[in-house]
Amino acid sequence: MAFHIRDMTGEEIAVFADVIHDLARIPQDVDPREATSERILRLLRGDTLASYVWEPAKGRYYNPVSVNHDESNVAQYVASLQFSDPLTHRMRRLQGAQIVESSFPMNELEKTEFYTDFLQPDGMYHGLNIFLPSKSGKVFDLRVWRNRHHEPFCQREIDLLDTLAAHIGRSLQAGDEGLAILTPREREIGRLIARGCTDKEISDILGIGFSTVRTHVNRCFEKLDCSNRAELSARFSATLLG
Amino acid sequence: MAFHIRDMTGEEIAVFADVIHDLARIPQDVDPREATSERILRLLRGDTLASYVWEPAKGRYYNPVSVNHDESNVAQYVASLQFSDPLTHRMRRLQGAQIVESSFPMNELEKTEFYTDFLQPDGMYHGLNIFLPSKSGKVFDLRVWRNRHHEPFCQREIDLLDTLAAHIGRSLQAGDEGLAILTPREREIGRLIARGCTDKEISDILGIGFSTVRTHVNRCFEKLDCSNRAELSARFSATLLG
DNA sequence: CCCGGCATCCCCATTTTTGTCGATACCGCC
DNA sequence: GGCGGTATCGACAAAAATGGGGATGCCGGG
Secondary structure: OOOOOOEOOHHHHHHHHHHHHHHHHOOOOOOHHHHHHHHHHHHOOOOEEEEEEEEOOOOEEEEEEEEOOOHHHHHHHHHOHHHHOHHHHHHOOOOOOEEHHHHOOHHHHOOOHHHHHHHHHHOOOEEEEEEEEOOOOOEEEEEEEEOOOOOOOOHHHHHHHHHHHHHHHHHHHHHHHOHHHOOHHHHHHHHHHHOOOOHHHHHHHHOOOHHHHHHHHHHHHHHHOOOOHHHHHHHHHHHHOO | OOOOOOEOOHHHHHHHHHHHHHHHHOOOOOOHHHHHHHHHHHHOOOOEEEEEEEEOOOOEEEEEEEEOOOHHHHHHHHHOHHHHOHHHHHHOOOOOOEEHHHHOOHHHHOOOHHHHHHHHHHOOOEEEEEEEEOOOOOEEEEEEEEOOOOOOOOHHHHHHHHHHHHHHHHHHHHHHHOHHHOOHHHHHHHHHHHOOOOHHHHHHHHOOOHHHHHHHHHHHHHHHOOOOHHHHHHHHHOOOOO
16 A cells, blocks of 8 residues: 555646646636636646635625535625635735645634635635735635545645746736726727727627727737737737637 | 555656646657656656657658667667667557567567667667557557666556557647758748747748748748638647747 | 749829717616 | 617728839849
C-alpha cells in the first residue's frame, strides 16, 4: 500500500492540464469558475465547492458559483449568512490555500451556530479555502469541502488549489480589465466585428439600424481606447476563440 | 522514506500549469517547443531533450529543438544519423509516451553503432519518447533521456509526457492550419494590423512603400480567406496576445 | 537557364470605416 | 421626478481600406 496522497493519476494530470488550458483561452464573457468548478472539485477530491466574489464597494460577497451544494443554502449565504460567517473574517487575509482546521480548530467551529445551521446540513466538514485579491479590490475565493467521513485535505490539495486559483485569478483579472466595461450590446457588436462583419452586415444580422451600429462601435472605440476595428477585433478575438 | 516517484511538488505543479497555459496562448509564429522544452525537461526530471518534426513529403526529420544536447550532435542527427536510427522505426507508430527500454532492450541497444556513436557520448541512456502524428501528415516527437546513473523513467513521466505532448500537438496543429502559409513578411504585416496600425503606419514602421503594404495585405486576405482586416486581425490576435 | 516564390512598387475606382455633430425613448435608482 | 446609463436612429465629410490591374528585381531549385 504505497498510496501517497500527493500523487495524481494520469487522468487527473490530463484533466488538470485541460482546466489550465481552458482558463487560458476562455472568452471574457464567460465566468471562468462556471467553466471549471466541477473539474476542480474532482481534482481536489472534494465533495462540495463554492466560490464567491467579495465586492469592496458594497462590503459583501456576491456572484456565487457552487457544485453539489444546495442552491437555497448558497442563496441564503449570499443573502444573510455571510454576515455571521466566522471563518472568512479570519481567513480572508491569509495568503494562499489554507486548510480551515488549521486556522479554526474543529472543536471550536462545531460549537458555532454557523456550523450547525449552515455547514453541517450541507456536509461541509474538512475545509480548504483560498482568497485571491485582484487589482480592482475585489477578492475572489474558492471554498472546497469534504464531509466528515473523508480524509482531511493535505499538501497535495493545497498545492493544486494554489495553482488553480492563480490561473482563475488571471482569467478573472483579464475580464476585469477587458471587455467587462462594455454593455452587452456593445460586446455583441464587438464579437461580430471580430468575425469580419462590416457595419452594414451587423445591422442586418442584429436587425437594427446602421446608425445604431455606428454608435455602438464608436462607444467600443472610446471605452477600449481603440482607434480602429482591427484593434478592436484583436481585443475581442484574443479571448473569443477557443 | 515515503518518496513516491509519481508525486509532483507544489513548484512542479505550478510550472506544469504555466507550461500548459503558455501553450494555450502562444503566438502562432513561435515554436511551442522552443518556449517550453526546458521546463518540460525539468518536469520530467530528465537530463537531455530533443524534438524533431517528421516531414512525410521528404521522408525525414527536420526542425530540431534540443536542451542540453551537443548542438553538433543534433545537427549530425538531422543530417545523417537519423537514417541509421534503429529506435524511431520501431517506436514511431506506437501510441503515447513510450519508455525506450520497453521496446528496445538495453542489452540489444548497447550493441548498436547508433548507441556507441550517438547516444552514449551525449549521455542518453534511459529514454522516453513520444510520437504525435498531426493531420497534415507530419509527426512531431519529443525524446527525453536520463543518463545511466539515474533512475529509469516510470509512470509519472509517461503520464506527464502524454499530457504535455497532447498540448504541444494542439499548439503545433494550430500553427499548421493557421498562419504558416504566410511568408514572414506577410506575418509581420498581419501582426501590425492586429495591433491596429493603418497601412500608412505600417509602411512607415517597416520603412517600405505604401503600395507594398497593400500588396502584402491583399495576399494575406487571399491566403487566409479573410474579407477585411478585422477578420485578419482576429486570426492573428487569437494567438498573438499572451 | 528558366521558373516560381518572394518582396518591392504604382495607379484607379469603389466601398467601408471613422469622426463629429446631433436626437429620442426606455429603465432603474435615489 | 430627475438623472445616468443604455439602446435606438440620422446626416455629412474626411480618411482609410478594398479590388483589380500591372511591373521590377532577387533568389533558390530543378
